[in-house]
């Protein structure tokens with residue numbers, strides 16, 4: 001039975017889902033990093049929010065971990081490269097808390113416009129400072145949205161509902177989407193110049209980090225008010241402080257900070273700052289949504305191999321998972337076969353998918369093939385890390401899909417190009433669900449791959465098979481399966497033999513020395 005650890009405060013709905021799905025679940029919140037490292041090895045799944053830091057050290061200690069589920073959106077607290085390298089799937093719940101966070105941004109805008117937190121504190125203190133708190137209307141003001149994705153779009157709709165003029169900077173926002181939303185798409189400088197309120201809704205990336213720095217703050221309208229319910233590092237806090245002190249920026253409402261938890265901060269204590277402790281997603285509704293969703297997604301993966309909302313691998317639905325499994329095994333075997341025979345640097349890999357398999361989720365199959373291909377050179381490769389490693393090594397990977405059927409209903413062909421040669425191998429899955437090789441280097445044959453295989457290429461000449469059989473017999477190597485194929489009588493021939501154990505180096509040398517042998521290699525699968 002898979003075992004999941006919930007290490008941040010999640011709605012109890014998540015625990016119930018895991019239990020209902022037959023998954024053992026422990027809830028241990030507030031663990032420090034050493035405590036987490038100590039226990040993480042026991043778990044197949046880890047469910048988190050933003051508090052748990054999934055560092056390379058945690059990943060290293062997570063010997064059984066298969067999936068990290070983020071009940072929320074931002075996965076900046078998870079070391080994605082480390083998780084990917086270890087084959088751990090990281091998934092989030094990209095929509096579950098969007099409305100709640102957008103509503104928080106709007107609430108923060110009003111808090112700023114009308115000094116609500118300051119007036120609240122003053123009134124509680126019995127001061128009745130009616131003339132001190134003079135606000136501004138939002139009606140007819142310009143709201144500048146930086147990042148118009150899920151949350152930014154909802155903020156845009158709410159802003160339009162409040163009779164604001166909404167402008168947005170988002171390089172990935174299409175003109176059609178902007179028109180549908182009723183938003184004017186502008187460049188960043190234009191937004192900075194025109195907005196009375198600026199609200200940030202981008203992820204934290206190298207491009208968005210420090211987007212509101214001294215230089216950009218200087219381009220804003222005097223009296224601008226800034227709202228950040230996205231990520232702390234989008235604003236340079238020292239520059240914001242200076243811009244408020246100079247009177248250029250009227251105020252800022254911040255839910256997120258450069259360093260969290262933010263127990264101290266240079267902005268704390270400033271009258272013009274409204275602060276909340278990363279509460280964007282904190283409503284009953286959003287927490288129920290994300291907890292249910294993450295528990296379902298993690299259970300689907302741990303129990304059925306279905307992948308939803310992963311940030312590091314392609315999705316696989318629960319329906320396609322069982323159909324894909326034998327083809328993924330085939331793709332990995334084709335990759336492994338080619339990988340064990342390839343001793344030079346790989347330049348290009350092409351995967352041809354023909355027939356029914358062309359309609360499947362071929363990215364998953366390509367990742368499986370790359371895993372098999374790279375494994376002989378790299379012990380630490382898996383279906384999650386393989387595409388990243390291939391890219392890092394400059395291997396060009398392409399897919400070709402054809403719907404038509406030939407002699408076989410469906411098949412996959414893998415072609416590997418190096419500086420010296422091109423090698424291709426094709427296979428299919430038979431009705432018994434087992435993968436078979438059907439062609440090697442253009443030579444037809446039908447062979448299942450066992451654990452130990454002997455691969456020999458030779459010139460098709462009489463007497464060769466007898467000589468080969470007697471070498472194996474003399475070495476007491478039992479033949480389990482013998483598969484032969486040839487280009488034409490007397491031409492190139494291939495012999496793929498399943499044997500019941502290792503083929504020692506000395507035996508291999510004897511085979512290589514036989515007349516007409518071009519190559520002989522022991523392969524394992």
Ligand SMILES: NC(=O)c1ccc[n+]([C@@H]2O[C@H](COP(=O)([O-])OP(=O)(O)OC[C@H]3O[C@@H](n4cnc5c(N)ncnc54)[C@H](O)[C@@H]3O)[C@@H](O)[C@H]2O)c1
Nearest residue numbers: 074147148149150151170172201202203207229230280281
């Ligand atoms: N405060 C909270 O509690 C809370 C809650 C939920 C989400 N968030 C954060 O809010 C942010 C937005 O979440 P979302 O769900 O809307 O994400 P999203 O991916 O749907 O939208 C992000 C948008 O930013 C745009 N973008 C990317 N790079 C950009 C750039 N360089 N300049 C301008 N725009 C750029 C993208 O095109 C996209 O449209 C994330 O950082 C998320 O972690 C915070």
Ligand SMILES: O=C(O)[C@H](O)COP(=O)(O)O
Nearest residue numbers: 049050051072073074281
């Ligand atoms: O990215 C998110 O979903 C938000 O930052 C919410 O974080 P939380 O789940 O820790 O409140």
